[in-house]
Amino acid sequence: MIQLKQVSKSYGSQRALAGIDLEIPQGECAVLIGPSGCGKSTLLKTINRMVAVDGGEVVVDGKRNTDYAPEVLRRQIGYCIQGVGLFPHFTVRENIAVVPRLLGWKEREIDGRIRRLLDMSGLPSSYLGKKPGQLSGGESQRVGVCRALAADPPVLLMDEPFGAVDPLTREKLQLAFNQIQEELKKTVVFVTHDVEEAILLADRVVVMNQGRIVSNKAPGKFAGLLEEGFVKSFLGNEYPLRLLKRYSAKALHLEDKPPWTNPLQGGAGECLTQETNLKEVLSEMMRRNEQALPFLLQDNRVVQVEYMDIVHHLHAVSK
Ligand SMILES: Nc1ncnc2c1ncn2[C@@H]1O[C@H](COP(=O)(O)OP(=O)(O)OP(=O)(O)O)[C@@H](O)[C@H]1O
Ligand SMILES: [Mg+2]
Incomplete structure (x- = not known):
């Protein structure tokens, strides 16, 4: 804390x-x-x-x-510095390994850890021998994130860690971050x-x-x-x-709704599912020109997800 x-x-x-x-x-x-x-x-x-x-x-x-x-x-405390701050004379591998080495980890342990981190950040292992000067800004940032996470510290300080990364990679890193956070619960x-x-x-x-x-x-x-x-x-x-975008359709608790018997009538198209985020649900409504769309529950029942479900949800979380 x-x-x-x-x-x-x-x-x-x-x-x-x-x-x-x-x-x-x-x-x-x-x-x-x-x-x-x-x-x-x-x-x-x-x-x-x-x-x-x-x-x-x-x-x-x-x-x-x-x-x-x-x-x-x-x-x-793992620290991811704004503007990266990698050691220029160290390779990518040496940069990530700094703290684990200080802590006396075995090289085999370090290797395993580095492989997992690279995988998570989407960098190929061929990058391990490169020096920071040979990386793009976004690649360097990802190495910086790996370095901060390397020794698995309980506290993480991250200063604009994804600032120089393209939007798609950024979204991947954000999802990876949320997954790690769900699992490891860092402060x-x-x-x-x-x-x-x-x-x-x-x-x-x-x-x-x-x-x-x-x-x-x-x-x-x-x-x-x-x-x-x-x-x-x-x-x-x-x-x-x-x-x-923060909430998936699961948050709407549509289980209590009555079954929708003929969802495909009127060309409503494919069902949305629990994992669809609410921004996508709304986009889908706009795309299909509908205020209600078929929604597939986990038990395979089909119900309606309505525009007002989204509005009410936002109202509820804001209280
Ligand atoms: N080493 C320093 N010497 C003198 N002034 C500094 C130093 N570091 C920061 N400042 C000043 O302190 C204030 C806060 O800076 P800080 O770096 O914390 O801002 P920030 O919110 O991180 O900004 P940014 O979003 O641009 O990174 C600024 O006015 C900055 O100019
Ligand atoms: Mg700053």
């Missing part, structure tokens, strides 16, 4: 953090989002003590982070500029502005925001539409 209590930090006369209070429970992913220069990277770095605070304290796993020996602290602080990425990955979305936290809620809770203000303008008017 990570706790920041009244943390402040200035660089000369430039105030970067102004009294930050933040608690991230074990196994949760907090996503920091906010305009450039609002203090996101500085906040991350106060956690692993790459930045010393001027005031307040940071508690990691029940103990002030200043009470840990620096190497003990950093061993349990994660993740920085992004991308609202959709925050929606997909966050247990809590933490909106920052000018060195302060201006809002901190589960992603769904921002959907009903009606009053104008910084948070709404930063997250965008189309936030509820973007939020749809």
Whole structure:
């Protein structure tokens, strides 16, 4: 668990953090989002003590982070640096292996781990002998993510780790991240500029502005925001539409609906299934010019999924 209590930090006369209070429970992913220069990277770095605070304290796993020996602290915190920060003279393999080697892992163990991580990030194993200078920006970022995950630390700090990756690869990495997170339940602080990425990955979305936290809620809770203000303008008017992608049709609990006896009448086409996300469901309605579509439940019954099911779901999660 990570706790920041009244943390402040200035660089000369430039105030970067102004009294930050933040608690991230074990196994949760907090996503920091906010305009450039609002203090996101500085906040991350106060956690692993790459930045010393001027005031307040940071508690990691029940103990002030200043009470840990620096190497003990950093061993349990994987850090994915903004702009990658790979060691230029090391190969990809050596870069990923840095922390496991420090921890005295056997080379065979390291090999197995590296293979799994490369597989997850979609990089071919032929890249292991390359130097960072021979990689594209997005490839380097993926190596950076592998390096942060290499020793399986319980805490992960990830500073815009997918920023330079193309949209398709980015989506794959986000899905892989969610799968890892579901399985391993790391405590994660993740920085992004991308609202959709925050929606997909966050247990809590933490909106920052000018060195302060201006809002901190589960992603769904921002959907009903009606009053104008910084948070709404930063997250965008189309936030509820973007939020749809976070939920699969399973969340609609359509099991209680009566069976739909003749779903294919009127050319309604193929059934949607539990895994379809709500953005795809809505897109399908628009594509087929229908407000209700056939939906295949897990027990093979066919029911209707209706436009208002989606609207009601968003309303419910925003409460
Ligand atoms: N090493 C430093 N020396 C002086 N000022 C710094 C330093 N690092 C950051 N700052 C300043 O502190 C403020 C917060 O910077 P920080 O890097 O935390 O922002 P950020 O939210 O991560 O921005 P971005 O989205 O552009 O990465 C900025 O005004 C920045 O100019
Ligand atoms: Mg930054």
